[in-house]
Amino acid sequence: xxxxxxxxxxxxxxxxxxxxxxxxxxxxxxxxxxxxxxxxxxxxxxxxxxxxxxxxxxxxxxxxxxxxxxxxxxxxxxxxxxxxxxxxxxxxxxxxxxxxxxxxxxxxxxxxxxxxxxxxxxxxxxxxxxxxxxxxxxxxxxxxx
Numbered sequence: 098x099x100x101x102x103x104x105x106x107x108x109x110x111x112x113x114x115x116x117x118x119x120x121x122x123x124x125x126x127x128x129x130x131x132x133x134x135x136x137x138x139x140x141x142x143x144x145x146x147x148x149x150x151x152x153x154x155x156x157x158x159x160x161x162x163x164x165x166x167x168x169x170x171x172x173x174x175x176x177x178x179x180x181x182x183x184x185x186x187x188x189x190x191x192x193x194x195x196x197x198x199x200x201x202x203x204x205x206x207x208x209x210x211x212x213x214x215x216x217x218x219x220x221x222x223x224x225x226x227x228x229x230x231x232x233x234x235x236x237x238x239x240x241x242x
Contacts, residue, residue, distance in 0.1 A: 108165065126194055135189055141182045143157050159232075161220035163181035163228060166179060171240070184228055204218065
């Protein structure tokens with residue numbers, strides 16, 4: 098686990114507005130060029146980013162929902178939540194290009210963001226692996242049924 102956390106901290110992302118495009122000619126996203134980085138994977142759908150010009154902040158990744166690891170409703174949800182967290186860590190650690198586009202905040206004060214790794218939308222990847230379901234707000238799935 099510590100290895101994946103260490104690898105995840107070396108991946109660079111940015112804290113710029115969602116309108117800021119990537120620069121395909123350079124092979125790096127504008128987010129990577131900003132000096133921001135993913136400093137922690139909180140759970141399967143939340144990360145912490147650290148930027149040179151601001152404090153750390155949590156980002157709730159949009160487009161999907163994963164099982165809870167904080168106060169899960171049952172043992173099955175906890176297991177799935179841990180698997181989703183580990184999978185997100187692996188995806189981030191293996192990525193050579195990270196693109197994070199933030200827009201707005203949720204009711205807990207977290208930034209909302211869409212994450213792509215090597216051009217692949219993380220929401221789609223997590224859903225395809227069976228570790229998440231599509232989510233755009235509202236009532237969450239009961240993972241214990």
